[in-house]
Amino acid sequence: MTLPLIPPMLATPGALPAAVQDARWAYETKQDGQRVVAYLEGDGSVLLRARSGEDITGAYPELRPLGSALGGTPAVLDGEVLALDAEGRADFQLLQSRMGLAHAPGKAERQAAKVPVHLVLFDVLHLGNKNLTSLPYTRRRVQLERLGLDGPFWSTPTALVGHGEQALQATREHGLEGLVCKRLDSVYEPGVRSRAWIKIRNMRSEDVVVGGWLPGRGRLSGLPGAVLVGQRAAGRLRYVGNVGTGWSEAERSQIAALLGAAATDVCPFDPVPRVAGAHWVVPRLVGEVRYSTRTRAGLLRQPSWLRLRPDLAPEDASADIPDARPDPLS
Template sequence: MGHLPVYAPMVAQLGPLPGPAEQEAWAVEMKWDGVRCLAYAEDGALRLLSRNGRDVTLAYPELYALAGAVGGHDVVLDGEIVAFDEAGRPSFGALQPRMHQRNTARVAELVRTVPVTLLLFDILHVNNSPAVDLPYVQRRDLLESIVRPGARWQVPAWFQGQAEQALASSRQLGLEGVVCKRLTSPYRPGRRSAEWTKVKNFIHQDVVVGGWKPGEGRRAGTIGSLLVGVPGKSGLTYVGSVGTGFTDATLEDLRVRLAPLARATSPFTDQPPVDRPHWVEPVLVGEVQYAEMTGDGRLRHPSWRGLRAD
């Protein structure tokens, strides 16, 4: 590619919301549960680099037209690639089949079944000029003036001085949380800084799949929910059933993986209170996100994020 410099993304620190007296000094953005990427639009072509600098352009052909929606400029944009589940919520689990696929025919098929959206929230460079030293507000104005929204990319809204309301909205929408950004702050490539603070609604937890329940309605004939547990001193402790965060592709993949693991008895130390369970050997490890643990040791509002590759 030509003259655009390569940047590393700025990273947020985990922390609390700014205090009431501080809030006017901060912007609040929704935290989107996807994969971070820097988009380089140059000479009418698009290149996408992951957070660790890997070229992921081939995986997301539906984003290529973004290069024609930046007013003829050469730009470096920062954003999050997101896929949505059946409920229209960003789902990391839904995104999983897209992330590692490079086979052109398979990618084309996934574009139809699991399209992604690039949510843009920063601009680092325009033509021959870095924008990283501009304060947040000026960068956002620049971003909004340059990017023409399209079917597969957007510049989501940000809020000033409304951190509590924004966090409450993110919780109602089932989003991961919010990111608070200091209005005066520059963009610090490759740095993790408290000038960007992420505040999360959900906790992530590794779980072992011990069974599943058949689906109903739209999901009849496939998996309705996974029965999951965490290893304890005396064996696998049941922590709940997970029924959201799946796409059809994820469900099919899980069905294929779980079929040969079927067994007659429960692998859990305690009997889960479920009808018509299908038990499996407890070998598949996945990740869920949830709001909190209930008093009786169950996950509240769990959502599937995907199998652990490691």
């Protein structure tokens, strides 16, 4: 690849900018999919890299024609791969059937026929022989829109300048995941979680790492009754609670198989939580959970399982957690 490798810029969780600052921000719908950076060499090829840097091009064969969408002009584009439900909304559970197939071309082709994806593009990082990351958002956005990238499996949604409160309310009314606020004068910061981009989720959720599990009882005998989850803080995996609801029967069986393959005698949490009957696993499985609030000790209240996040690495599940000792209770 002759184009520069550019890791994606990340948004920081937060709230809407103050009303007096509203006109200095652009607002884009927060999409519920897999983040990708697309590399178009200008020779008809396209390379898709996940947020982790992994080459996932083979998982999405319907996006191959994007490689010739700009003719001979090389480009690096930032976007999100979505799978849409019957109402045209992004559905991450549908997308999961498409993920992880980068090295299984036959299966990827079959799944593409059943669950086609759509790539939404929201930034251009390199164009021709010029790196655009040092340009402000407004200038990059103009460049992106001039490219006219709207095809059978990709599009360039509009961004709204100002009117953040109305934009956020519209995402809630339409059942969308949330909003991303981008400062108009912000440069693109590769690989940085920046305050120049703020993400607002319409549901309170967190990415967590599974570090153990508790056996189920009754009809759940032989399956996990709950998983023990943590988040990275100050260089260690901190325990933040146990999650025993939110799964379908199929999901619980799937997670049971993954936990069995990751069994270990070593507790990955620091400090070790006092949880009777716990089985420990190598902390490599990432999931997303919904919760009501967080305790002063950093534990999640009333957490329920939302989904697996195979697109994230364990290091991505981090949080600011109070350094509470002695060891937390379950």
